[in-house]
Ligand SMILES: NC(=O)N[C@@H](CC(=O)O)C(=O)O
Ligand SMILES: [Zn+2]
């Protein structure tokens with residue numbers, strides 16, 4: 001196969017950041033993807049519908065004229081999120097749902113949730129109004145090993161949450177383990193998951209063997225190979241519960257290449273090409289359209305894309321650096337080759 005045309009994909013998990021960086025991050029995604037779920041972990045976090053609409057306007061200013069890109073805004077769930085905010089979110093078509101960050105779990109999660117059970121009335125309202133809950137699924141307790149944090153979260157927090165609220169529409173974000181695959185498969189049609197390119201293409205050896213590779217460091221951290229294989233199998237299984245979410249999460253080069261480096265892979269400059277690389281490795285390019293363009297829209301209840309994008313099988317090198325207003329940034333897969341490139345039609 002030399003050319004592959006698929007419906008315009010959507011990115012169901014994306015960090016654009018704010019301010020001057022939007023001039024880089026918005027075009028990078030909007031030139032390829034039709035819609036994206038915009039993560040709210042700004043400083044301060046995006047906790048209200050008004051804040052989300054103001055942030056959305058700042059994003060729209062950077063969308064290239066040739067693009068119909070639609071940002072779908074996620075609100076940051078805190079311990080103080082009010083029922084009225086759930087109602088307001090349900091009434092606003094540009095708000096897609098709420099993002100649950102366990103406090104301290106990841107970048108800019110200090111304002112996150114410390115006591116999930118205490119928010120049961122909020123979850124009940126979300127379930128009633130079918131407002132999606134998007135979850136960073138890791139516990140943060142110091143005694144829990146970083147490689148076990150997703151599994152322990154599923155066992156001690158998510159399964160009980162779903163038992164209390166069986167109708168809750170829940171997306172387990174950026175899954176990294178066989179345990180997460182099992183959890184999603186064991187639940188009803190109201191539970192789904194996003195999978196990033198780095199968790200499909202890499203395992204923890206790619207982070208640690210031969211030296212620490214800060215640009216492969218993200219959260220949840222890359223796991224052992226057997227977990228990677230479980231994710232790879234799920235992504236090509238044709239099960240509509242698993243779909244594309246890049247978790248592209250830019251940090252400046254000096255913040256990544258540091259004694260205490262930030263977590264997050266800036267994959268947007270090569271996102272679709274990276275997924276194509278993976279689907280080709282699996283001899284499953286015929287499944288890319290479902291994973292990238294159909295299943296997420298179906299799950300969230302948006303129309304499927306009518307436009308198309310075309311990939312061509314031709315070697316392409318990911319840039320070594322991307323210049324941005326906050327300094328140079330090293331994209332995920334920097335300087336390495338990929339077998340597929342995007343072409344204008
Ligand atoms: N994935 C990451 O490693 N980082 C994300 C936060 C997140 O999605 O957990 C970020 O905002 O930098
Ligand atoms: Zn996360």
Ligand SMILES: [Zn+2]
Pocket residue numbers: 013014015039247249
């Ligand atoms: Zn993220």
